[in-house]
Amino acid sequence: MNDIAQQDKLLAKFKPFLETTSTRWYLILLVLILIFAWGISGLVTQITGGHIVTGMRDNVVWGVYIVNFIFFMGLSYAGALVSGVLHLFNSEWRKPIIRMAELVTVISLMIGPFFIFLCIGRLDRLHYLFIHPRIQSPISWDVIGITTDLIGCFIYLYLSFIEDFAILRDQKSINLPKWRQKVYKFLALGYTGTPKQKKIIHKSRTLMSAMIIAIAIIVYSVLAWIFGVTLQPGWDSTIFGPYFVIAAIFSGSGLMIILMWIFRRIYHLEEFITKKHFVNMGVLLLVVAAFYGYFTFCDYLTKWYGSVKINAELIDKLFTEFNWMFIFANYFGIIIPIVIVGIPHLRTIRNITIAAVIAVVALWVNRYIIVIPTLETPFLPIQESRADWLSYSPTWVEWSLTAGGVAIFIILFKLASKFLPIISLSEMSGVDHRELKILE
Amino acid sequence: MIIKKYIIPLFLIFSGSSVAGQETPVEEEPIEPVMEMTYLKDTEGNINLRSSMVNYVNRQPVPLPGLEIIFYAGEDSLVSLGSVTTDKEGWAILVLDEGLDLPVGLDGSVRYFAEYQGTDNILSAEYEVYVTDVNLDMELTLLDSVKTISLRAYSLVEGEEVPVADEDIYVYVKRMFSDLPLGEDFLDENGEFMTEIPDDIPGDAQGYIEIIGRFNDHYLFGTVENRQTIQWGMPTKHEIPVSQRTLWTQIAPLWMVITLSILLAGVWGHYIFVIIQLFRLRRIARKEESATLV
Numbered sequence: 001m002n003d004i005a006q007q008d009k010l011l012a013k014f015k016p017f018l019e020t021t022s023t024r025w026y027l028i029l030l031v032l033i034l035i036f037a038w039g040i041s042g043l044v045t046q047i048t049g050g051h052i053v054t055g056m057r058d059n060v061v062w063g064v065y066i067v068n069f070i071f072f073m074g075l076s077y078a079g080a081l082v083s084g085v086l087h088l089f090n091s092e093w094r095k096p097i098i099r100m101a102e103l104v105t106v107i108s109l110m111i112g113p114f115f116i117f118l119c120i121g122r123l124d125r126l127h128y129l130f131i132h133p134r135i136q137s138p139i140s141w142d143v144i145g146i147t148t149d150l151i152g153c154f155i156y157l158y159l160s161f162i163e164d165f166a167i168l169r170d171q172k173s174i175n176l177p178k179w180r181q182k183v184y185k186f187l188a189l190g191y192t193g194t195p196k197q198k199k200i201i202h203k204s205r206t207l208m209s210a211m212i213i214a215i216a217i218i219v220y221s222v223l224a225w226i227f228g229v230t231l232q233p234g235w236d237s238t239i240f241g242p243y244f245v246i247a248a249i250f251s252g253s254g255l256m257i258i259l260m261w262i263f264r265r266i267y268h269l270e271e272f273i274t275k276k277h278f279v280n281m282g283v284l285l286l287v288v289a290a291f292y293g294y295f296t297f298c299d300y301l302t303k304w305y306g307s308v309k310i311n312a313e314l315i316d317k318l319f320t321e322f323n324w325m326f327i328f329a330n331y332f333g334i335i336i337p338i339v340i341v342g343i344p345h346l347r348t349i350r351n352i353t354i355a356a357v358i359a360v361v362a363l364w365v366n367r368y369i370i371v372i373p374t375l376e377t378p379f380l381p382i383q384e385s386r387a388d389w390l391s392y393s394p395t396w397v398e399w400s401l402t403a404g405g406v407a408i409f410i411i412l413f414k415l416a417s418k419f420l421p422i423i424s425l426s427e428m429s430g431v432d433h434r435e436l437k438i439l440e
Numbered sequence: 441m442i443i444k445k446y447i448i449p450l451f452l453i454f455s456g457s458s459v460a461g462q463e464t465p466v467e468e469e470p471i472e473p474v475m476e477m478t479y480l481k482d483t484e485g486n487i488n489l490r491s492s493m494v495n496y497v498n499r500q501p502v503p504l505p506g507l508e509i510i511f512y513a514g515e516d517s518l519v520s521l522g523s524v525t526t527d528k529e530g531w532a533i534l535v536l537d538e539g540l541d542l543p544v545g546l547d548g549s550v551r552y553f554a555e556y557q558g559t560d561n562i563l564s565a566e567y568e569v570y571v572t573d574v575n576l577d578m579e580l581t582l583l584d585s586v587k588t589i590s591l592r593a594y595s596l597v598e599g600e601e602v603p604v605a606d607e608d609i610y611v612y613v614k615r616m617f618s619d620l621p622l623g624e625d626f627l628d629e630n631g632e633f634m635t636e637i638p639d640d641i642p643g644d645a646q647g648y649i650e651i652i653g654r655f656n657d658h659y660l661f662g663t664v665e666n667r668q669t670i671q672w673g674m675p676t677k678h679e680i681p682v683s684q685r686t687l688w689t690q691i692a693p694l695w696m697v698i699t700l701s702i703l704l705a706g707v708w709g710h711y712i713f714v715i716i717q718l719f720r721l722r723r724i725a726r727k728e729e730s731a732t733l734v
Contacts, residue, residue: 136696144700190722
């Protein structure tokens with residue numbers, strides 16, 4: 001099928017979704033807005049009542065918020081790595097799914113840092129991080145890194161959108177409101193697909209995809225070092241950087257599979273997102289799950305073998321109080337995806353999606369058992385140690401804000417997929433490297 | 441269909457595991473508090489009765505704040521001394537009024553008695569101590585350039601000073617976290633004890649140190665102490681060494697500054713380059729548009 005025909009076919013597919021909005025779409029949006037509003041009510045309660053409304057106390061100073069922060073940042077970096085690598089290697093099968101990866105990158109990156117703000121007791125002093133920066137502090141590295149990454153990902157996303165903006169601006173078959181046409185025209189930057197323009201876009205995208213791969217690895221390692229350089233049982237580990245990066249790719253590939261499954265069903269994209277895509281992403285999930293399992297084993301084995309008293313206490317806590325979480329995150333979460341994708345007979349779209357859901361939930365739980373049991377096992381008791389300060393359980397405020405975060409992630413994804421087709425039109429009909437060489 | 445097939449089973453698995461983790465509430469038994477009381481007579485002669493209330497949970501003491509402790513003196517006919525509520529550390533400290541007429545027993549001691557009357561949730565508790573009143577004088581003198589501490593302990597019997605002989609007494613110098621012992625001995629027949637102080641004890645910036653003479657939780661006298669501050673220590677200078685890893689330093693390691701600068705310059709340089717390319721894209725479009733019009 002030639003490029004224009006492929007493009008027209010896709011446009012025809014997305015036409016109903018771009019032109020009109022169904023009642024079902026609005027209903028889902030309403031439910032999501034209500035969940036988000038619940039999160040806002042939690043936020044108001046926290047601002048008016050102070051952090052005492054959360055489960056965080058003097059010992060466990062980080063709770064579900066930091067877990068969500070690491071989790072969302074992980075999704076973002078995984079999206080960046082997947083989209084960057086697929087673009088760089090010019091994989092043919094990437095085309096229908098690359099936009100999802102790009103959107104995951106940017107939307108997660110927009111939401112993740114908000115959870116850090118929720119942890120901070122004195123938000124009025126937040127600007128001190130910028131006016132009195134100490135570059136020897138991992139917190140400063142994180143601020144610099146996340147800001148740099150966010151801007152880079154926005155540029156990368158915009159670069160990948162320009163050609164689609166131009167296609168939507170020029171198309172005549174879809175009846176779009178005037179304001180939207182104006183927005184497409186403005187954002188398309190006058191792109192008409194001349195060889196010169198194509199070359200610029202291609203060169204910039206290749207450059208940015210390489211950049212965001214590097215930045216994603218560095219920034220997520222920095223995030224891991226916030227834990228790794230802290231002298232706390234379970235955190236002070238040399239492998240935390242690569243371990244976090246692998247875990248991020250694990251959760252990100254899982255989320256990609258879930259999104260592929262959802263959008264395939266909503267937009268009936270069976271023709272474009274095929275079993276091959278699920279199997280390829282599933283194989284990525286399998287490989288990363290194996291690495292992730294290996295890193296997890298190494299980390300706990302060395303801690304256990306060292307027999308340092310505090311590490312022994314931590315491991316004991318993991319196998320008693322956090323028993324079911326530990327088993328779910330580090331046994332089921334790793335073994336199930338490997339088994340499902342590893343056995344060809346089980347390798348169906350539905351099974352791969354179930355494996356992905358388990359992987360994503362397991363990763364969240366894994367983050368929880370990295371943060372909470374460590375803080376519940378301090379080296380020294382604090383001056384006034386009360387029993388209820390030593391154990392943490394999230395309150396409704398924390399759960400509401402967590403649900404709010406997930407809701408806004410889905411809302412932004414819905415809005416983005418309403419504004420632009422979830423499958424890149426230009427990628428599906430675009431030129432490849434060889435054609436560009438000829439153009440040059 | 442999806443809800444029925446996946447979400448409900450998953451929900452049941454998770455809710456089931458959380459329900460399994462919950463325990464049936466058990467009716468709580470009342471707390472059995474542990475009370476203790478100490479006696480302290482300070483330099484000014486004020487008597488402090490310090491009572492603590494704790495509950496032992498897993499062999500760890502947990503303070504019991506907000507409990508009213510009533511203090512008495514005497515054996516058969518009790519004299520009320522007052523009541524104090526325990527603070528967040530579980531302490532109730534009563535400072536006795538001066539000139540209070542306390543009932544003295546036949547052996548010359550006073551019985552101090554603390555009581556917590558209890559509630560439905562916390563059982564009652566009590567504690568008593570017997571203390572014989574003594575006075576402790578301390579003199580700090582230079583004898584032939586030797587820094588010397590002289591202690592004298594005596595009790596008042598019908599207005600007469602009776603020396604306290606053959607009892608264990610201690611001398612300390614106050615440090616930041618605890619008191620550093622300088623000497624310990626038995627009082628002589630005149631109730632006196634003398635010891636020297638080393639010259640090299642670090643003091644504050646001006647060389648002041650606080651010296652303490654004390655009966656330390658004595659079986660007859662409780663804790664009786666005399667504290668005096670004198671410029672007998674070595675002045676200390678508090679110089680904070682420069683460290684690149686402290687929270688307050690502004691100095692970052694050079695390698696870190698260089699690495700970070702190179703990394704940021706590299707990344708932001710590429711960003712700027714790409715943004716320039718985007719402007720070029722628009723410029724090319726305008727040029728082509730005007731060329732088409734011509």
